[in-house]
Amino acid sequence: MSNVTRPVHTAPTFAQSVWLVSNREITARLRSKSFLIATGILLLISVASVIVGSLASQNESLTKVAVVGTAISVVEQTKAFDIVESDTVTGAEALVRDGTVDAAVVPSDSADSLLGITVIALDSAPRDVLGTLSVSPDVKILEPASQDGFLAYLVAIGFGIIFLMSATTFGATIAQSVVEEKQTRIVEILLSTISVRALLAGKVLGNSLMAFGQIVSIGLLVSIGLAVTGQRLLLADVGPAIVWFAVFFAFGFVLLAALYAATASMVSRQEDVGSATSPVLFLVMIPYFMVVFFNDNPLVLAIMSYVPFSAPVGMPVRIFLGQAEWWEPVLSLVVLALSTMVVILIGSRIYSNALLRMGARVSLRDALKS
Numbered sequence: 001m002s003n004v005t006r007p008v009h010t011a012p013t014f015a016q017s018v019w020l021v022s023n024r025e026i027t028a029r030l031r032s033k034s035f036l037i038a039t040g041i042l043l044l045i046s047v048a049s050v051i052v053g054s055l056a057s058q059n060e061s062l063t064k065v066a067v068v069g070t071a072i073s074v075v076e077q078t079k080a081f082d083i084v085e086s087d088t089v090t091g092a093e094a095l096v097r098d099g100t101v102d103a104a105v106v107p108s109d110s111a112d113s114l115l116g117i118t119v120i121a122l123d124s125a126p127r128d129v130l131g132t133l134s135v136s137p138d139v140k141i142l143e144p145a146s147q148d149g150f151l152a153y154l155v156a157i158g159f160g161i162i163f164l165m166s167a168t169t170f171g172a173t174i175a176q177s178v179v180e181e182k183q184t185r186i187v188e189i190l191l192s193t194i195s196v197r198a199l200l201a202g203k204v205l206g207n208s209l210m211a212f213g214q215i216v217s218i219g220l221l222v223s224i225g226l227a228v229t230g231q232r233l234l235l236a237d238v239g240p241a242i243v244w245f246a247v248f249f250a251f252g253f254v255l256l257a258a259l260y261a262a263t264a265s266m267v268s269r270q271e272d273v274g275s276a277t278s279p280v281l282f283l284v285m286i287p288y289f290m291v292v293f294f295n296d297n298p299l300v301l302a303i304m305s306y307v308p309f310s311a312p313v314g315m316p317v318r319i320f321l322g323q324a325e326w327w328e329p330v331l332s333l334v335v336l337a338l339s340t341m342v343v344i345l346i347g348s349r350i351y352s353n354a355l356l357r358m359g360a361r362v363s364l365r366d367a368l369k370s
Helices: 014-030 033-058 071-078 089-097 127-133 149-183 186-190 196-228 232-264 270-294 298-304 311-321 328-354 364-368
Strands: 063-068 081-086 103-107 117-120
Touching: 014 033, 014 149, 014 196, 033 149, 033 196, 063 071, 063 089, 063 127, 071 081, 071 103, 071 127, 081 089, 089 103, 089 117, 103 127, 117 127, 149 186, 149 196, 149 232, 149 270, 149 311, 196 232, 196 328, 232 270, 232 311, 232 328, 270 298, 270 311, 298 311, 311 328, 328 364
Parallel strands: 063 081, 063 103
Antiparallel strands: 103 117
8 A cells, every 4th residue: 555645734934924914914905995095195195285385486476566777776686576677767657556566666866765766656555565675684593493484384294194194094904904803703713823923913014014105105206296396405304304204104103003903902893993992093193283283392392202102203303303413313213113112012912812802892901911
């Protein structure tokens, strides 16, 4: 009787299990129409913001003034007006009367005139013209701002919104996936082949890769858009902050993903996901509201840049504003990485202890017990 060699089926290794689960998570996201539509909308909003900013900067209209004779040298020095030359004062006045120009600047007949010019308007003194042409004293700024205040506000809000939307979108996806597998008892089949920790690691890795890819795509589109629209100076200022934001987001989202999976594993119904993950959502929303209300407060931003949950927003904003020393992003990243490792260990313990408990919601105390 001949010996028949039977195939030996071995369980996948931990690395193979993690890759299988993460690949499954990525495939599921790519096949989801809602995810693709949401990502497309986010990318379009990012590109549109760059285009709108470029158009707004190019369409800033200058005040149109008629200029006569020697007054043109004074007006040209300001570089703040759209100049229409006129041969005579009478002609300049006619341009003012018919609305062609907002005002006229002509040589003054008075010897007391400081600049030797007279401003002619139709029915009221043009404050913008007078303010530009007025003689101002020298100004000394003790602590000059490194960036325009409104621009800094927009950049801070941009980082906050992107962090909030990406973290909540993919975090909710992880939570719903965990509860769905638990509710349908598919998790029992999965755990017959792979370990609990491999299942958690695969979910976190797969969704983290998708979230990071989304952030990188947004950063690349914004950078390309700024370069194409001629906003290279702004790109030079905001570029390093975008790179650091992507790096910090990669670590920060892993931390949040572990928390989303852990908190979702404590419930068995989709209806309970929102209440179970609400503490994590609160942690995600804090950085957004902090940059909305305290984007011009160096102390608050400094504290945010070292708190793990807000560092992905706080530190890039400080880098853009020029408030961070060269070593601060590195130190903040180390703190975030260590915090992420601790949270993963705690989240893994909760996930392992609560995943197979069906029915009533598992308390945090029970989930932490072995």
